[in-house]
Amino acid sequence: MTFPVVGMVGGGQLARMTHEAGIPLGIRFKLLSDTPQDSAAQVVNDVVIGDYRDLDTLRAFAQGCDVITFDHEHVPTEHLRALEADGIAVRPGPDALVHAQDKGVMRAKLSEIGVPCPRHRIVRDPADVAAFAAEGVPGGAAEPGDGFPVVLKTVRGGYDGKGVWVVHSVEEAAAPFRAGVPVLAEEKVDFARELAANVVRSPHGQAVAYPVVESIQTGGVCDTVIAPAPDLPEELSARAQQMALRIAQELGVIGHLAVELFETRDGRVLVNELAMRPHNSGHWTQDGAVTSQFANHVRAVLDLPLGDPRPRARWTVMCNVLGGDYPDMYQAYLHCMARDPQLKIHMYGKDVKPGRKVGHVNTYGDDLADVRERARHAADYLRGTITE
Amino acid sequence: MTFPVVGMVGGGQLARMTHEAGIPLGIRFKLLSDTPQDSAAQVVNDVVIGDYRDLDTLRAFAQGCDVITFDHEHVPTEHLRALEADGIAVRPGPDALVHAQDKGVMRAKLSEIGVPCPRHRIVRDPADVAAFAAEGVPGGAAEPGDGFPVVLKTVRGGYDGKGVWVVHSVEEAAAPFRAGVPVLAEEKVDFARELAANVVRSPHGQAVAYPVVESIQTGGVCDTVIAPAPDLPEELSARAQQMALRIAQELGVIGHLAVELFETRDGRVLVNELAMRPHNSGHWTQDGAVTSQFANHVRAVLDLPLGDPRPRARWTVMCNVLGGDYPDMYQAYLHCMARDPQLKIHMYGKDVKPGRKVGHVNTYGDDLADVRERARHAADYLRGTITE
Incomplete structure (x- = not known):
């Protein structure tokens, strides 16, 4: 029977449970996993051990898959575009997935289409965070520190509370900038x-x-x-x-x-x-x-x-x-x-x-x-x- | 985590669905399958290809399993006894499983413990089948062919209608004996x-x-x-x-x-x-x-x-x-x-x-x-x- 093969990038529990759900559907499952001990790698027959950050690995993995999907959002967007250019069905595709990978892109798009979001903008440095905080005070900030706390997020790579800071002052706002990646400021929603x-x-x-x-x-x-x-x-x-x-x-x-x-x-x-x-x-x-x-x-x-x-x-x-x-x-x-x-x-x-x-x-x-x-x-x- | 390993003998759909059910339980699954294309072999990580009729294969497979169980009833009873003698947990064990392997043993045991069954006995040849048929006629058979139809089953190896005959005459009763294995006669229950x-x-x-x-x-x-x-x-x-x-x-x-x-x-x-x-x-x-x-x-x-x-x-x-x-x-x-x-x-x-x-x-x-x-x-x- 010519049932299709789903290629899953990432060997975590989401991949494990997706495989479990695919068994009754008669779907073949191929897994790209970091190690043979990963959660999904323990239970899938066709496992490739490799690094999802390497395009050649992804390309080799995609051979024999009817579609590629993901256990996580960490595959570089440019690799996904390269796979699509190769004619591989990548679902969700890079143009969609970038909104789950990059919080800055996500906020810009949601604002553009009129979806209500917390007040937000990309900030350059702690002084800019203080300015962002002050912008949220009705009538303008009277003293330094007005408008805090503020939520700061690295635009990429955070999950489960990692890459997220709730800062109460301009001094506390220094930490997120140390990694040298873009930082998004958001109002702390009550x-x-x-x-x-x-x-x-x-x-x-x-x-x-x-x-x-x-x-x-x-x-x-x-x-x-x-x-x-x-x-x-x-x-x-x-x-x-x-x-x-x-x-x-x-x-x-x-x-x-x-x-x-x-x-x-x-x-x-x-x-x-x-x-x-x-x-x-x-x-x-x-x-x-x-x-x-x-x-x-x-x-x-x-x-x-x-x-x-x-x-x-x-x-x-x-x-x-x-x-x-x-x-x-x-x-x-x-x-x-x-x-x-x-x-x-x-x-x-x-x-x-x-x-x-x-x-x-x-x-x-x-x-x-x-x-x-x-x-x-x-x-x-x-x-x-x-x-x- | 020291979760146990279930060793499943047989790669059919029952093994496939048992693996599916074991995934959320966190149970490791090891499969002994005839071929890599078998239903369960497609979806299990740890697959051994081998012949369940070979004791050495079974013994090697059982290493690293906390318990052995089955997709079918075809593993020779004496092999199961040998595995038990090795200290391996075989579930169901051979003393139980023999009742699902051998219909003669099953009928004898159920009769012994008073469980209602169709009238039955082991028959030797077609003439004995005719005698069995006649025994079912109240007051005794008057003519040859009275008491038919009768159900004949090879005591081992049948499934899904295979190894089962419904015979209407002593002539038809010859076929089941050709394989040279014991045959069980049963009344055809209305x-x-x-x-x-x-x-x-x-x-x-x-x-x-x-x-x-x-x-x-x-x-x-x-x-x-x-x-x-x-x-x-x-x-x-x-x-x-x-x-x-x-x-x-x-x-x-x-x-x-x-x-x-x-x-x-x-x-x-x-x-x-x-x-x-x-x-x-x-x-x-x-x-x-x-x-x-x-x-x-x-x-x-x-x-x-x-x-x-x-x-x-x-x-x-x-x-x-x-x-x-x-x-x-x-x-x-x-x-x-x-x-x-x-x-x-x-x-x-x-x-x-x-x-x-x-x-x-x-x-x-x-x-x-x-x-x-x-x-x-x-x-x-x-x-x-x-x-x-």
Whole structure:
């Protein structure tokens, strides 16, 4: 049977779970991984070990793949353009992906198409940060330091809170400039909570929107996702979904697009970040939606009709499992399975390091408090922060 | 992390789907496969190509596995005993598995423990078959041919209707004896329908029972499974589940046990066949149960706590996708996805041959007629027997 081959660049857990979702679809999977020990490399048959920053490696890898897609946003844009010039289907393509790679490009584009964002601009140095801060003070800044705190981000390479600083003064603003890369300043939004509007779009233009979820972060790292976002007004939910669908279309995204949002206290939604791949805020879909984000990502990059994104349960909650002090989680894992036979555990095969994402759990049901407690308990128990 | 390694003997679709279910569990999977093209060999990282009939191959394969389990029942019993003698955890073990390998041993054991079976005995030759047929006639046979038809089965090696004959005369009874292997005669049960009671049992004795399903066969091959079996009286359902749990316990089964049953027109259930591995009658659990048969098989063979076997939908229907005249199903597969965004397709990566099982589809919902129609349509469309 001439079923296609998906080439996945990057061997992390997103690649692992995309492969898992591709198995029932009958899709062949080829992986470009840094090491044979990477999360996905453990479970995929056709693994190439190599460096995604090397164009020759990418070119050789792409031979025999019907489409190339990604576990992360770190492949240099110019390499993606070179692959496209070779005639290789790169999905999402470099013109879309650059918006997930470069926060400056992303902010400029979203502003251009009228998508609400936090106030922002590229800043040159700490004095420019102070000027940016002052610009946010109604009537103008009276004293140095007015308008702080400000959020500074390197335009490329950040994730999970890395490459992001919240600075309270011009002195604190020095650090982000030390790397010599462009820095984006953003207002620190006084948000009520964080949401994510996730959509999937295919080359022939079909798109589906998952329910808008609430994402609870701890220390810049996603901790809990609740699907759907509790008490979200229908109008706001529809607005967020339409915004995500519009971004996907305007930016030409193919595959899964996560639009991370701030819900402000006055009922607005502002775009925080974009990710053009399966995303932590969509892990709940594995057990909570008719079609998971991973299955729909595969379907989209192959231009297959998309699957139903609707939820299968009233509530689904995902909690990330972070590494704790105990390198071996197996006994805790066994305990969690015994305590909750309905618990859905997803382990990534990664070595435990404190704070590292090594898995996640999903729970679902009709009673949100119960569903949350079960997920929270399992994540805490696996991490070792509770023992009963 | 010291998560265990499951060694799977056999590279068919059951191994493929067991690997898929093991990925989220963080379980390492090692496969012994006949060829690199086998269904599971396409999707597993650690594949050994070798012959499961060779003890040395099995012994070498078992190195580095924490437990050995099976995609099929064809590994010689004496090899399994040798592996056990080496100290290797073989699950299910040879003392249990022999009941799924040898229909004579199975019938003897089930009769011994009082489980209702069709009338049966080992027969020596066609004349003995005629005698067996006559024994089934109330008051004794008056003429030659009375008591026919009779079902004849080779005690080892049959599957999907192979190794099974329905004979209507002493002349027809000659064929099964030509292979020189023992032959079991059974009464031809006038059943109302076929059911399957599937259970999973772990070494520490925990067991779970899936809902009893109806299994519809065409030409000796499973065609459709409906979960739960429609209009099945609760008492009969409970009796079938208890019977399956008792068989698992009495035979010492570890892992998934499928008990294929005849439901007679007078409200009895008789055991037809046993399978000690994930089974076609349990494929619906992938999309229709909280925990799939594959995940629970992995959990059982590792002696992990078992997952909840309860259904997630009112009705789930599985239809097998058989190969038809068209070697390439990709266009039909695309059409089925477009027609039914809720359809769950499971392809095995196998070359299409007429009548060969190359995949299955699952559908679920509240309306049985609709759920059946959707699954039936997709299976027929993929096979090519309908074109709209």
